[in-house]
Amino acid sequence: MTDYMPPFTSTVDLQSCTITNVATTLSRRLADMRGLYADAQAEAALAASNPLIYEVHYAANIPEEAGQLSYCTTVLYPGKVGDEYFMTKGHYHAKGDRAEVYYGLQGEGCLLLQTPEGEVNFQVMKPGVAAYVPPYWGHRTMNVGAVNFVFLAVFPADAGYDYKTIADEGFASIVVERDGKPAVIANPRRAKK
Amino acid sequence: MTDYMPPFTSTVDLQSCTITNVATTLSRRLADMRGLYADAQAEAALAASNPLIYEVHYAANIPEEAGQLSYCTTVLYPGKVGDEYFMTKGHYHAKGDRAEVYYGLQGEGCLLLQTPEGEVNFQVMKPGVAAYVPPYWGHRTMNVGAVNFVFLAVFPADAGYDYKTIADEGFASIVVERDGKPAVIANPRRAKK
Numbered sequence: 001m002t003d004y005m006p007p008f009t010s011t012v013d014l015q016s017c018t019i020t021n022v023a024t025t026l027s028r029r030l031a032d033m034r035g036l037y038a039d040a041q042a043e044a045a046l047a048a049s050n051p052l053i054y055e056v057h058y059a060a061n062i063p064e065e066a067g068q069l070s071y072c073t074t075v076l077y078p079g080k081v082g083d084e085y086f087m088t089k090g091h092y093h094a095k096g097d098r099a100e101v102y103y104g105l106q107g108e109g110c111l112l113l114q115t116p117e118g119e120v121n122f123q124v125m126k127p128g129v130a131a132y133v134p135p136y137w138g139h140r141t142m143n144v145g146a147v148n149f150v151f152l153a154v155f156p157a158d159a160g161y162d163y164k165t166i167a168d169e170g171f172a173s174i175v176v177e178r179d180g181k182p183a184v185i186a187n188p189r190r191a192k193k
Numbered sequence: 194m195t196d197y198m199p200p201f202t203s204t205v206d207l208q209s210c211t212i213t214n215v216a217t218t219l220s221r222r223l224a225d226m227r228g229l230y231a232d233a234q235a236e237a238a239l240a241a242s243n244p245l246i247y248e249v250h251y252a253a254n255i256p257e258e259a260g261q262l263s264y265c266t267t268v269l270y271p272g273k274v275g276d277e278y279f280m281t282k283g284h285y286h287a288k289g290d291r292a293e294v295y296y297g298l299q300g301e302g303c304l305l306l307q308t309p310e311g312e313v314n315f316q317v318m319k320p321g322v323a324a325y326v327p328p329y330w331g332h333r334t335m336n337v338g339a340v341n342f343v344f345l346a347v348f349p350a351d352a353g354y355d356y357k358t359i360a361d362e363g364f365a366s367i368v369v370e371r372d373g374k375p376a377v378i379a380n381p382r383r384a385k386k
Binding site (some may be wrong): 004011012014015066097101111112115119125128130131133134152154156 | 197199200201253262265288291292293304318321326327345347350
């Protein structure tokens with residue numbers, strides 16, 4: 001054993017909502033999320049402008065191996081599709097027993113979680129809040145404020161992604177604005193199981 | 194599979210340097226670190242006051258299982274033993290291949306790392322800096338500023354601790370104040386391998 005991976009740092013810049021030492025940036029516009037928002041008409045009305053919904057900046061090149069931890073910052077831009085807040089696609093981990101830790105850095109967000117059987121849980125995120133995504137819970141975040149919502153995420157590097165279950169079935173609940181505040185309601189587009 | 198661990202949040206309070214939803218707090222005074230500081234005379238001179246060096250607040254009760262992630266905040270108080278900055282005991286992970294992510298929240302700190310063969314690495318930490326402790330590296334932090342140094346740590350819950358190697362051999366280097374700034378020098382108390 002002589003080849004050790006060198007330690008390193010990445011610095012979060014809350015002005016640009018990025019980090020230094022980024023290996024990959026993932027950008028999602030509305031067109032990348034076709035069918036995930038509940039209001040198809042509102043989605044169609046925004047198709048021409050195709051707004052940028054969120055970006056994820058992954059730090060360095062962490063090997064996707066057991067024991068390693070990947071980390072990234074996510075910036076969710078403020079906005080809504082109809083009355084549904086801008087959100088991430090959401091996913092389960094391919095290795096279902098892998099947990100994740102989020103840490104709120106800027107703005108106001110929510111974390112929506114659900115079990116494979118469709119039990120839903122909802123957590124409020126803001127700067128200073130560390131949220132725990134336990135094993136097996138699918139997870140999606142949304143920006144429920146007026147400014148960028150930024151958070152740090154740390155997860156086992158071998159967790160992997162299962163986006164398909166969410167894309168096929170949707171979340172059981174969605175988060176919409178009601179009287180100026182976030183409300184969790186049943187997803188009208190949720191596929192029956 | 195019907196018993197899922199419920200999601201939760203813990204909130205960091207940078208006034209009290211604690212988090213909510215704490216399961217365990219670990220406090221280390223000088224007497225708990227006997228022999229780890231290089232200057233035995235300076236250590237003896239502080240024995241009567243036995244200052245509080247650092248506290249670690251572990252969030253919730255995360256099962257120590259593969260896939261789960263433990264997280265905690267550490268507050269290192271400002272001070273020195275002789276010219277050596279207040280520091281944590283430092284440890285390797287019992288499961289050596291487990292990494293760790295640190296995120297600086299307040300104050301100025303340093304992260305000192307070393308391989309089992311004694312190769313040393315040094316990273317500067319401050320608010321907004323995410324530091325990566327790769328697999329196999331022993332790690333210790335120190336407060337090199339005038340106020341509390343606080344950081345968040347996330348690590349695989351099954352990583353475990355090996356404090357003994359550090360207690361027996363010491364770190365190859367120590368971090369001392371030279372001309373008002375941190376300097377990394379060879380540890381005069383380091384056991385010969």
